[in-house]
Amino acid sequence: MVYPENKQENTDNLDHLSDNALMSEVKSGDLDKLGLLYERHKKTLFGFFYNLGNNPSVSEDLVQNVFMRMLKYRGSYTGKGMFGAWMFRMARNVNYDHHKKTAKEKISWQVSSEELGEASDDGFNESMEREGNSILLKRALAKLSDEKRELLILSKYKGLKFGELAEILGCTEGAAKVRVHRALKELRTIFLELETS
Amino acid sequence: MMNKENFEIQVMEYLSGDMPEKNRAQFEKLLAKNENLSKEFEGLMNIWSKVENLDAPKPTAKMDESFFDALVQEVDKKTKKSFWILLQEMVFSAFKPQLAYGFLLVGVGLVIGYFFSPGEMPDENQKIVQVDEPLEEVRQRLVLTLLEQPSANQRLQGVGEANKIAQVDSIVVKALLQTLNNDPNVNVRLAAIESLTNYLDNPTVRQGLVQSIAHQESPILQVTLANLMVALQEKASIAPFRQLLQEKTLDTTVKKKIENSIESII
Structure with missing residues (x-):
């Protein structure tokens, strides 16, 4: 959503507030501050759900579920640690619950036939090749276990350091690095297999 | 190694x-x-x-709309709940005899205060407005989102939400005026006029309504604006109405109505 200039000015006044400060205000009853947190993180969360294999419409619903869950469990927010880690922990639970609810329906990477068609039209074109690679990568990700896929998608977010990733996973920082490394290695093996098949 | x-x-x-x-x-x-x-x-x-480099498409405006809608509902729910809890507490406390006496004294004090300093009352109103401010801000954001939607029903809902706002800011006023001048749907434009009439004390609103006379092609809107300008006795509207009278395609009934309106305003 594009805000008109003055509206932007109004929100700019609150821009200096950290995520933690805003969430603490939500906790103390200023529910509207959740709107600012939503504006800050909606795209990241949408990308997270989408890259985990959910279709765009489901991803949008899941983003909303995360924020509604933040409201519901605002009392449990301690303000310790990074807001992003708390948010992604909630996002993981939302994704898990959604797929549990949709009755053991396996997360399927929806690679549409149009996407495949476009890629095979002209394999020499660089952008097409990139697109082909992206579809191949999505297929390779789909073959990974849910846990490893989630790990790689989480580790791709620039704002999330390994320390925070470890906080989300509930392990040490070193262990988080090793786990991402192994997931990455497995992804590469699957990717190469798909590429040569 | x-x-x-x-x-x-x-x-x-x-x-x-x-x-x-x-x-x-x-x-x-x-x-x-x-x-x-x-x-x-x-x-x-x-x-x-x-x-x-894995990318993702952009989320749609529908996501914003449903989020802010849900947030407004939650904020409303909380406001109502807090009021209810406060009321319950008050009733409960009133049954305690030692506090009942205290309440009586406070009540007497308030009554005396009310009669002796009526000028204090506007401050109380101001406090209520301040408490509602965050809710108002969220609602204003919802209005802006809804007014951008492709569905006329949703834009109508947006105008409806605007009616619930006690003090709109200039952005919402601008958005409503833009809707009045550019919305393809007559019903939405009519609703926008109705909503804008809530803020006639605002000079931008009055000026915007006058300026929109020249933009309107629908007879219903032309007549509605003519009626409104007569009610407001807005002299600035005479020039745009005269300009409208020059239009060859102007409906004859509307033409008569506008001529009568100009006479009433003069």
Whole structure:
């Protein structure tokens, strides 16, 4: 959503507030501050759900579920640690619950036939090749276990350091690095297999 | 010799940019010395950059709309709930005899205060407005989102939400005026006029309504604006109405109505 200039000015006044400060205000009853947190993180969360294999419409619903869950469990927010880690922990639970609810329906990477068609039209074109690679990568990700896929998608977010990733996973920082490394290695093996098949 | 786990950790530190400059040089030296590690690293770097470049489409405006809608509902719910809890507490306390006497004294004090200083009342109203401010802000944002929607029903809902706002800011006024001048749906434009009449004290609203006379082609809107200008006795509207009368395509009934309106305003 594009805000008109003055509206932007109004929100700019609150821009200096950290995520933690805003969430603490939500906790103390200023529910509207959740709107600012939503504006800050909606795209990241949408990308997270989408890259985990959910279709765009489901991803949008899941983003909303995360924020509604933040409201519901605002009392449990301690303000310790990074807001992003708390948010992604909630996002993981939302994704898990959604797929549990949709009755053991396996997360399927929806690679549409149009996407495949476009890629095979002209394999020499660089952008097409990139697109082909992206579809191949999505297929390779789909073959990974849910846990490893989630790990790689989480580790791709620039704002999330390994320390925070470890906080989300509930392990040490070193262990988080090793786990991402192994997931990455497995992804590469699957990717190469798909590429040569 | 570095063990496997250490190497794995260092690869991830290097790829994510977490590794300090000094260690980077050391790590690069290690790779230069060992062809197997170097190959493994290159392969991982390649797939890491692919994962990093994974993209996603942009979420639609529908997501914003349903989020802010849900948030407004939650805020409303909370406001009502707090009021209810407060009321319950008051009733409960009133049954305690020792407090009942206190309440009586406060009540007497309030009554006396009310009669002796009626000028204090506007401050109380101001306080209520201040408490509602966050809710108002969220609602204003919802209005702006709804007014941008392609569905006329949703835009109508947006205008309806605007009616619930006690003090609109200039952005919402601007959005409502824009709706009045440019919305393709007559019903939405009519609703926008109705909503704007809530803020006739605002000079921008009055000026915007006058300026929109020239933009309207629908007879219903032309007549509605004519009626409104008569009610307001807005002299500034005479010029645009005269300009409208020059239009050859103007409906004859509307023409008569506008002529009568000009006479009433003069």
